[in-house]
Amino acid sequence: MPRIELVTGDITVQHVDAVVNAANSSLLGGGGVDGAIHAAGGPEILAECRRLRAITLPDGLPTGEAVATTAGRLPARWVIHTVGPVWPGGPGPEADARRLLLAAAYRNSLGLAESLGAASVALPAVSAGVYGWPAPDAARVALSTAAEATSPELIRFVLFSPAMHDVFADAAAALGIAAGTPD
Ligand code: APR
Secondary structure, three states, X not given: OOEEEEEEOOHHXXXXXXXXXXXXXXXOOOOHHHHHHHHHHOHHHHHHHHHHHHXXXXXXXXXXXEEEEEOOXXXXXXXXXXXXXXXXXXXXXXXXXXXXXXXXXXXXXXXXXXXXXXXEEEEOOOXXXXXXXXXXXXXXXXXXXXXXXXXXXEEEEEEOOHHHHHHHHHHHHHHOOOEEOOO
């Protein structure tokens, strides 16, 4: 059973084996955590993303999928890029369908981290920024997906504000998931 942690901070300074990026399908960068990871990690990450686009992902990375690159100058070995769904603007069948893709983004990122041999992984609140997903629902999907994982040993959600940290802590409590803080 992995240890699940919640921390308020910047994902680019986390000393873990793998850092998950909330990318877009182009894999060519953007704002938010994507912009922060490329800015801190340096040009090697984008160079590898471009190679992936040229060779294996000519149409881009589909929503819910995950792919790994070097972490460049980050204190990590890999960046795992995943693409979350955009919030459709309200509840209903479309939101329900896209919620499955959000869960897949987390599940595939954790599965890829495991296959790489990562013992620790840091993840952001995928889709809860520019993509507009309501934070409480995003937190529920993130934490329940992490709770179903068998590895990596350490799963750390890195929340960019105390408010988002509180949303995740409330979701963990409501789900009965023990979420610790880094030592
Ligand atoms: N560390 C941790 N979390 C961060 C950081 C950071 N350095 N910067 C932003 N965040 C948080 C945001 O506050 C939000 O809670 O990450 C969460 C996800 O927000 P976004 O980065 O906007 O990601 P998302 O909502 O999935 O939208 C993806 O935004 O940046 C573009 O290229 C990206 O097109 C893609 C889209």
